[in-house]
Each structure stands twice: as structure tokens, then as C-alpha cells.
Amino acid sequence: MESTGLQPCNKSRCKTCAMVYCNGTANCRTSFVVYKLGCRFCNAFYVGKTSCPLNKRVNVYRSRTKEGANESLSQHAIKHGKDFDECFSVRVLQRLREGQATKLHLEEKEQIKKLVAFKPPGLNTCKTCAMVYQGTEYSSPNTEIIYRVNGTANCQTSFVVYKLRCRFCNAFYVGKTSCPLNKRVNVYRSRTKAGANESVSQHAIKHGKDFDECFFVRVLQRLREGQATKLHLEEKEQIKKLVAFKPPGLNTYR
Template sequence: MDRSTLLNREKKSQNSAHNTTPMFITTYSRQFYKIKKIVQKYLPVLDGDEKLRRIMEDGCRFVSRRARTIGNVLSPSDVCGKQSSPRTWLNVLGTYPCGAGRCVTCKYIEKTSKFESSSTANVFHNKCYINCNTTFVVYLLTCKKCNIQYVGSTTRNLKCRMREHIHSIETQSNSTTVSRHFLECSNGDVANLKIQGIEKVYQSLRGGDKAVKLRYREAFWIFTLDTTQPKGLNFRFDVVCHV
């Protein structure tokens, strides 16, 4: 036989019996062969239908997929995995007021699905839904008068933390950098306050401390939005202590 003929690979027929034979696929277990016998026993029932009889004339192939191991259960790999289900049934992304009649925070919430850094002019899009009742959230405060910004975080409901900021501004307190700025910039006018939620922290598949993860995400956004003094209201220590 000619050498060139031997080197040419033969193309496999796409219509071979092996490719067209139906497959019964199931996860392997100790009952796999019992299930196989049961299916084989009742396969002739399909001969009563003319179309199914032609399809099943070569029988059925039985294939088992690998079952989960103890290792998969105790130490799942989530490095490259994607979320198999959404975090919430809501498809809406962004920051929204909760709509409660007595909620003090609602009127200061910026209803939007994106936020912008006043220092860098970079625009970011929300990847989750946040409202006044959201917990474990990183938030962004902006002074409407001068556009200076502050990044903070809270493990409580967002509205609980915002009530503290609003109260300190209204009472013209010097206890926080936010209230001191509003006192100097707008004589304590809380109407210049804009509130945005920028990220909600979820529990990872491997567990861990959500509060620690929240502080790291806060530091990330302080650095990303460049809100450290003098461009913003965050102390540089707020970032350094988590790096």
C-alpha cells in the first residue's frame, strides 16, 4: 500500500450505528446494573410504536457518569465555577429606596444602576440589587455641592447606618469626617447628601467571616474610587489597615 495512503486518516462516518444508537445516561451507583436490567426488560414495549421501533432497532447504549465523591462534598472547587442559581429572584440591578413610609433614608437614595468616581470620573455598574434594608453592603456618600465622596460599609441594614450619618449632619456634629465636611461646606444642610449602595457582600461557598470580607471590599472601593483625603473623605488608614 502506498505510504501517502497510509498517512491519510479515514473520516469516520457520521451516520454509523454507534453514533445513532440512543443512550441511557445516569449517574453511577450500586444500583446501576439493576436499573440497566429493568430498562432492557421493558424496552420491547416501545416496539408498539412504528417510529420508536425504527429508532430502537439497534438497542440502547447504557452510559454511567461519574458520581460525586466525598472530596466533592467536603471540598468543592469554586475557583472557576459560576453561580448555578441567581442570588435573588430579582432581575433588577442598582440602588433603590425601600419605599417604606417612615424610612428616613429613602429621600436621599440615588435611584440608579451605576455610580461614578468624582476623582477619576470612572463609571461603574452595580452587579446586585440594593435598597435601604440591604445588609452587609458597601456604600458611597457624595456631597452634591462639591462632589467629594466617602466610602463606608455596614453589616446592619443600610438605613440603620444612614440614619446615623443623617443625624450627625443635622445636629452639626464634629464626630465624623462626613458630618464635619457638611458643616464646613453647606452649614450642615443634609439635602446635599446623596447615598448609593455599590456592593453587597455574600457568603462564599467555602464559608468564612462575612464581616472581614466586607472590610476588604470597602478598602477595595476606597482605593478604586480614590476617596482618600484630600481627594475624598476617607482616611488613608482605612485602606492601609486592610492591605
């Protein structure tokens, strides 16, 4: 079989090309690929995609690891006491044609499932957990008072009062759920996709984003399982406290 003959880029000793197992299919300038990052020291791995040239994507990982970002890949390299380049090699699993963004997204999902990358030693984290911001304080652009978070959460946590916060502007929304957070988030996802006529969906649509791209979730209060009445009251209290019914708040009720 004739090789595609793709060589490392001509920059001598390119740091990114040195990390890429290429088999002649990709180099640091290749875009629209699904890739696997493999740890050089243990079995950990991660599946990702990029529509940008690989070196741009790798640069993001490099700087996040340097900053000590709180995400699985950076933390894994840090655990080994290594920087990103020392810790991981990159293998291109699939290369798509330029512009095939939807296919890229689906192929990434497929590879994550196929390689069971969301279970250790896989480092892919759940999409909902990745949206849940873990912090200790919160505030409102309408009051600027700082409050303390009561309790932590992941995608399985129920009986929480949460705040959705737009990644692109100051818009926010206060809500509650007695179901696991991921179930609630799935409802937002599908309503946004369906173009539902409600403030949260319409806000994401205004930015031209889907729900996950537009919002992150912050848990304000975590109650005990079954405290439905208290949950209702606490939600009301938070809406009042953060003045979520006035712009940039997205609540349409008090």
C-alpha cells in the first residue's frame, strides 16, 4: 500500500510531532482527528477530538498542565511529577476530512464508548460532571455579595439547588432538582436542542451554542434526600437572594 507520505512538519525537532505516533497519517498540523493520549508511565489514557491543528490542541494541554488545572489529564501528569509532553504520547485514531465537525463529534463519542475511556484507567470524565463547577463561593451580578456553597455534588447528586451560569455573559439561572443532576441536565440539553421557548434554552440559542457549551452548573446547596419542601423553599430563597428574576438573571418566576 502506498504511504500517504505525511512527514513530520519541517520545523526541525518539533515538540508536538515528536509526541505523535503518526504512521504517516498525521503530523502536528493535522486537524479533524480523534486521538488517544496514552500515559508513558501507566495504563491511563484519554480519548479526545480536535477540529484545530493537533499542535494547537496540545498547546492547550501543555499550558493547562503547567497551570495545574483541575481536570483529569493535567492532574494525571502532575501526579507523575511530569509536564504534559513527558507524560503523554498522542496517537491518531481517526482522521476525518476538513469540516466534518458533526462526524468528528460522533466518532469521538464512539471511540470513548469502544475503548471504555470513561472508566479507569481511562481519564475521560462524564460530560455532566465536567459541567459541574466545584467551588466554595458564589455571588450574583445583581448583588455582588459573596456566599458560601453548602455541599459538593457530581452528576448523580439529587436534592440540590443549583445555579446555571453562562460562559459568555453574566446571565444566570437558579433552579432545583430532586432527581440526579444529570437527569435534569439532560432535560435542558434536549429542550435547548428542540429550541424550547424558555429563558435558558433561548439564551443558549442566542449565543449559537448548545446547552453544554453555553452553561456550567454550580451547586449552591445540597439537601438531604427526601427534603422536598425544604428544597422548594431554599430555591425560592436563593432566587430572592441572588435577584435571579432581574436581568441578567434568567428566572421568570420568583
